[in-house]
Amino acid sequence: MQPIILTVANTAQYGYGLHIAPDARPDDGWLDLCLIEDPGLQGLIQHSHRLLTGTIDRIPGVQILRTRKVRIERHRPSPIQVDGDEVPGEAVLEAVCEARGNQDGAAFTSNDRALTTFVPKA
Secondary structure: OOOOEEEEEOOOEEHHHEEOOOOOOOOOOOEEEEEEOOOHHHHHHHHOOHHHHOOHHHOOOEEEEEEOEEEEEOOOOOOEEEOOEEEOOOOEEEEEEEEEOOEEEEEEEEOOEEEEEEEEOO
8 A cells, every 4th residue: 555644643633623643642642643545536526524523434445443553764854744744754664552650651762852642541
């Protein structure tokens, strides 16, 4: 699969209330991967409302997978979105969800740069 959008999420929504990974939770110890193939203009028009209704997984060409670790290899470095902001991105990106003591956390790494967040267990 060659997705046009690949999202690594640990929450269900991102900016403007869009539901990119409807079942993602920050405290479950999992990362949700949303892979979206090019739907074409007609498909985009027909299914764009699903981002608002939390039914993105019903769009043909969308896969949502769950994992604790993912490695994304791209042809060359290019910008990525992190929490709504564009930042430089390396050709190889890794995301890991791990437990530390009484907290679950997600670490997103691009070369030597990392963002680690921890959420108390419910």
